[in-house]
Amino acid sequence: MxxxxxxxxxxxxxxxxxxxxxxxxxxxxxxxxxxxxxxxxxxxxxxxxxxxxxxxxxxxxxxxxxxxxxxxxxxxxxxxxxxxxxxxxxxxxxxxxxxxxxxxxxxxxxxxxxxxxxxxxxxxxxxxxxxxxxxxxxxxxxxxxxxxxxxxxxxxxxxxxxxxxxxxxxxxxxxxxxxxxxxxxxxxxxxxxxxxxxxxxxxxxxxxxxxxxxxxxxxxxxxxxxxxxxxxxxxxxxxTCPMWKHKFKKEDVDSVKQEEVINEYIELYYKIKSNKKRFAEVKSKIDEIMENEEVEQLFSSQGSITKRYRKTFEYDEASLRRILGEKRWLSVLKLNESKLKKVAETLPSSQKKEIEKAKKLKKETFTLGVKSK
Ligand code: SF4
Structure with missing residues (x-):
């Protein structure tokens, strides 16, 4: 070439x-x-x-x-x-x-x-x-x-x-x-x-x-x-690109309807994004009220809010491995794709290729990325 x-x-x-x-x-x-x-x-x-x-x-x-x-x-x-x-x-x-x-x-x-x-x-x-x-x-x-x-x-x-x-x-x-x-x-x-x-x-x-x-x-x-x-x-x-085809489509009845849906999605996307920030702020205020009142449930005219604890634990890997034995230990390990990617970057090209060969598509989902003008 x-x-x-x-x-x-x-x-x-x-x-x-x-x-x-x-x-x-x-x-x-x-x-x-x-x-x-x-x-x-x-x-x-x-x-x-x-x-x-x-x-x-x-x-x-x-x-x-x-x-x-x-x-x-x-x-x-x-x-x-x-x-x-x-x-x-x-x-x-x-x-x-x-x-x-x-x-x-x-x-x-x-x-x-x-x-x-x-x-x-x-x-x-x-x-x-x-x-x-x-x-x-x-x-x-x-x-x-x-x-x-x-x-x-x-x-x-x-x-x-x-x-x-x-x-x-x-x-x-x-x-x-x-x-x-x-x-x-x-x-x-x-x-x-x-x-x-x-x-x-x-x-x-x-x-x-x-x-x-x-x-x-x-x-x-x-x-x-x-x-x-x-x-x-x-x-x-x-x-000429299929990914940009919609941008250059001639206007018709469909495109007017599509425009509405697309714009609504973009608006909602940014609303949810900014609401997330506000939601985190209000959540911390609620936590403050609970602390001050020394309660774990709050009531208002619109309903109630209850504090529920979710705990995550860390285990000593060596002890777990010894207790479970090698076979069971491997079955509880979950492959972390992003960690694998980072480790793969440091490997020689032949091993990278082997990892690529070992890859199988499990399922395909999608997200919708949004970019405003
Ligand atoms: S996907 Fe992007 S870079 Fe590739 S041909 Fe289309 S417009 Fe060009």
Missing amino acids: NTSYSSLNTFRSCPLKYKFQEIDRIKTPKGPEAFFGTLIHGTMKFIHQGGFLPPSEKDALNHFSSKWNSDVFDDPMQERAAFAQGVKIIQGYYRKFRPDEAKIVALESYFSVEIKDEKGVEHIISGSIDRIDKTEDGFEIIDYKTAKKMPSQELVENDLQLFIYLLALLKRYPEEQKNLKNIKLSLFFLHHQAKLTAVLDEKRIKEGKTLILDLIGEIEKSDFPAVINPLCDWCGYQK
Whole structure:
């Protein structure tokens, strides 16, 4: 397979979007977020490729505003906010860093790396690294991020993109294979002017390769389901996506009735949510009255309230295990799926796969998630 990190990532967030983009090759116009990201990346490149005399803050701001395209934005408020954010990022960068001090060896550098699967089939992953710096004892790979929220250090250490970039760097400088501890992999969050850095060892490189091959295997046998995810709001395929079909349905008699039901559900959802908070407040007041009156039952013109105690206990596991014996002990243990998920994240990929194989659908229920405008 010939792919890129961004395609693999698209598949991970929504296989159908991957299909639209990579297999059906349906083009979509660049949305405001993508435009902003590309322009900021371009400006960072402009700042650092200045040669002998790097551009001043004013030059960088001029570059940013000269490339601005108002047509991408439907909403003038959104446009103003995005422009102000861009200016803030550039000013913040100049306040914290001196562009002439960075020892940059490559900017927006294209790469392609090969990974062989167990059958000997070669897969090519290509892309572009935002920036590679030479450090005192090695290199630093830098990927600029325009996301406002910074992820945890753990996520950075397991970041597939940085791992692919490391493979690309090792292809370019094979002698660095012996110097892994001095190759920094950094995500640079421009809104915060802060970096999160990881360093990978041989074991992590092996795990990363397995992860990529697993993903490629999943793509090869996927039937590309649509998966609703936080990026849907910015997806250019909404009009073709079955999950968004209702939004673009032509108005008819049914849709007017449906609108009423949907709106009622949304209203009730928020009412129940705010009532829950109030309910907890009133409950604590009732408890206070009971304490003051030294009673466990209260009466009013509308009825009565009785306090009922529900106790939960903890047992000493070792004693219980000894008393019940191994067989009975196992039958009282209940599998906790969320704990299993957390433990599985720490396991090697082969064991993760075995856990996946051991999974059987027991029952399917649903909840209705609500998002108000
Ligand atoms: S709108 Fe969401 S679910 Fe539909 S294709 Fe795009 S990302 Fe996937």
